Amino acid sequence: MLNLKLDTDPRWVKNAVENNIEQILTDHAYCELKAAATAAAYIVRYPEKEELVDKMVALSREEMAHFDMVHKEIKRRGFVLGSQQKDDYVGYLMKFVRKGEGEEKKFIDNMLFAAMIEARSCERFKVISDHISDQPLAEFYRDLMASEARHYTLFIKLAKQYADPAAVDQRWQEWLEYEKKVIGLFGKDERIHG
Ligand SMILES: [Fe+2]
Ligand SMILES: [Fe+2]
Structure with a gap:
């Protein structure tokens, strides 16, 4: 799926997701918020790329709407949005962005860094929606x-x-x-990229 080289083991849903819905939703909410912030940061970084700026405005709005959806789900379930946890997966990806090798390479990597997170998040949402026993959440993740x-x-x-x-x-x-x-280092913890 999405050309990813390693699929998430569905046991992650049973072992880490199903018993920790509140933590998963909190972590997910921050993924959406960070996606909105990254889109805004790309506007600051690439102001001369007109179409990119337009797309990032729309994306930032959409990711913020996703944050709101997740937060509503948190409240609907009587949970509370917790504090943000470090995302080690994203930290590893950040290290792969080339620096000091010219603007074009850095630009390509910044775009592919974001594409990678979107692709893996999409795959994780699919695994959750395919394997979770909670039907409302299965539908919620299928839509996202x-x-x-x-x-x-x-x-x-x-x-x-x-x-x-x-x-x-x-x-x-x-x-x-x-x-x-x-x-391969992940797939055990109660986080979207955990
Ligand atoms: Fe999103
Ligand atoms: Fe996204």
Whole structure:
């Protein structure tokens, strides 16, 4: 799915997700908030790329709406939004962004970094919706899955629009290989990328 090299073991849903819904929803809410913040940060970083700015405005709004949906779900269940936890998975991905090798490479990696998180989040939402016994949550995650798949496509498209498409394709393969090793370290904890 989405060309990812390693699928999430569905046992993660039974072992980590189902018994920790409050923590999962809290972590998920912050994923959405960080996605909105990243979109806003890309506007600051690439102000001259007009279409990118327009797309990031729309994306930031949409991710904020997702945050609101998750927060509503938290409240509906009588839970409380907890505090933000460190996302080690995202930390590993950040290390793969090339620095000091020129603006184009950094731009490509910034786009692919975001695409990677969207793709893996989409895969995690699918695994949850396919395997969770809580039907309302299964539907909730199925709806969000489609948005994250669109966002993954958006970042790849923007990368190719403003940089050499062949270089983007080649680098995306490297990202997929790297992410395969990273995600292999996870799949046990009660977090969206845990
Ligand atoms: Fe989202
Ligand atoms: Fe997204």
